[in-house]
Amino acid sequence: DTGVSQDPRHKITKRGQNVTFRCDPISEHNRLYWYRQTLGQGPEFLTYFQNEAQLEKSRLLSDRFSAERPKGSFSTLEIQRTEQGDSAMYLCASILMPQGDAFFGPGTRLTVL
Amino acid sequence: AQSVSQHNHHVILSEAASLELGCNYSYGGTVNLFWYVQYPGQHLQLLLKYFSGDPLVKGIKGFEAEFIKSKFSFNLRKPSVQWSDTAEYFCAVVGSSNTGKLIFGQGTTLQVKP
Numbered sequence: 001d002t003g004v005s006q007d008p009r010h011k012i013t014k015r016g017q018n019v020t021f022r023c024d025p026i027s028e029h030n031r032l033y034w035y036r037q038t039l040g041q042g043p044e045f046l047t048y049f050q051n052e053a054q055l056e057k058s059r060l061l062s063d064r065f066s067a068e069r070p071k072g073s074f075s076t077l078e079i080q081r082t083e084q085g086d087s088a089m090y091l092c093a094s095i096l097m098p099q100g101d102a103f104f105g106p107g108t109r110l111t112v113l
Numbered sequence: 114a115q116s117v118s119q120h121n122h123h124v125i126l127s128e129a130a131s132l133e134l135g136c137n138y139s140y141g142g143t144v145n146l147f148w149y150v151q152y153p154g155q156h157l158q159l160l161l162k163y164f165s166g167d168p169l170v171k172g173i174k175g176f177e178a179e180f181i182k183s184k185f186s187f188n189l190r191k192p193s194v195q196w197s198d199t200a201e202y203f204c205a206v207v208g209s210s211n212t213g214k215l216i217f218g219q220g221t222t223l224q225v226k227p
Contacts, residue, residue, distance in 0.1 A: 033214070033215055035217075040220070040222075041219055041220065042117075042119075042203050042217035042218050042219045042220040043157070043203070043217045044217075045214050045215070045216055045217075048214055048215075055214075056214055091156075091157070093157075093215070095215070098209065101147075101159050101162060102147070102159070102205075102215055103159075104149075104156050104157040104158075105156065106156045107156060
């Protein structure tokens, strides 16, 4: 058990619906990352937070994607008006910077029908 | 721009063979380097890391990696692989400063034949 939890583990939705995922990092970790992973590919960076501040958002991320980390604790990733191309595993990782390891959660597998 | 490149996409070895997976990165500053492993059906786990000091780092399960700064490389090695090493391996890099994103390579699938 790495200590990072994600909810839900699986989500099936219809195209056009909104979905929200939650990540609970290891409590003392100050940095939180979101990634997307498709089969046979490495995790693709989406966005990351230092405490509650969102420091960077991937240029590949459309305006349909938004993430929050209120109070620097858990984080949510919302996808609006889902498309079939959004189907992927969404991973969350937390780190205690500057010298910490990144611990990954089990991911949320999204399937858009 | 920050990037990580893994040269081998799919490697097939027999048990007891030696392993070396290549990783090169592009980043204009001091970096922290990682190798992660993802076993079938499991989430990413840290194999080893380099932050500073001895450029030859040892990780779990007999893996090691060598940081060669002049070549921007961080290759993963294991003298003798086992069937249980079958997995995907990812190299990752993050800038050592207080900001910076953790970037992954595209991964290498290792298949070890018994």
